[in-house]
Amino acid sequence: MVKGEFTVAASNSPAYTVPGMTEAEGAEVIERLRLRLHALNDLALTLKHVHWNVVGPHFIAVHEMLDPQVDSVRAMIDATAERIATLGGSPSGTPGALVEERTWEDYSVGRADAIAHLGALDLVYSGIIKDHRAAVAATDEVDPVTQDLLVEHLRSLELFQWFVRAHLESAGGTLSTDAAHTEAAAGRVAVQQARR
Numbered sequence: 048m049v050k051g052e053f054t055v056a057a058s059n060s061p062a063y064t065v066p067g068m069t070e071a072e073g074a075e076v077i078e079r080l081r082l083r084l085h086a087l088n089d090l091a092l093t094l095k096h097v098h099w100n101v102v103g104p105h106f107i108a109v110h111e112m113l114d115p116q117v118d119s120v121r122a123m124i125d126a127t128a129e130r131i132a133t134l135g136g137s138p139s140g141t142p143g144a145l146v147e148e149r150t151w152e153d154y155s156v157g158r159a160d161a162i163a164h165l166g167a168l169d170l171v172y173s174g175i176i177k178d179h180r181a182a183v184a185a186t187d188e189v190d191p192v193t194q195d196l197l198v199e200h201l202r203s204l205e206l207f208q209w210f211v212r213a214h215l216e217s218a219g220g221t222l223s224t225d226a227a228h229t230e231a232a233a234g235r236v237a238v239q240q241a242r243r
């Protein structure tokens with residue numbers, strides 16, 4: 048398809064939705080799930096990118112830790128897309144839609160030490176978890192079934208972030224990357240701390 052020809056599917060106004068919800072409520076939840084779907088698709092791709100680009104002494108631990116996370120996130124993607132369809136919407140699953148509509152930057156670390164990727168991944172997980180929690184709060188009244196799905200995702204996403212953070216944590220319980228607010232900075236700090 049020619050660049051610029053891409054059009055977003057008109058999923059805002061479903062012709063029907065699940066029983067017990069109005070079409071307007073369905074539309075609101077579909078819209079809310081649109082970016083959750085993009086965020087999860089982005090996360091699955093980013094985790095594979097790290098799986099392929101991690102180097103250094105902890106290569107195999109991090110390389111192998113990430114594939115089960117990818118599998119789990121891919122299951123979340125499928126469930127989110129199918130929830131959108133169930134609500135009468137059209138899930139948007141193309142890379143063009145993701146890049147056009149996402150509100151965050153692309154993952155910024157290329158080939159790098161395991162600890163640098165872990166510092167950056169911690170921030171990636173913080174972003175998606177924060178936004179998922181906001182969606183949980185927003186769906187509290189309107190759709191507890193979607194809310195339940197998002198809570199289920201969070202149970203795993205927060206666990207996976209702990210797996211990442213455990214590599215950055217000191218025996219005293221502090222994170223080496225605590226003050227870093229960008230992926231590149233978190234990566235640099237994590238490497239410096241690991242060398243101490």
Ligand SMILES: [Fe+2]
Binds near residue numbers: 098
């Ligand atoms: Fe692989």
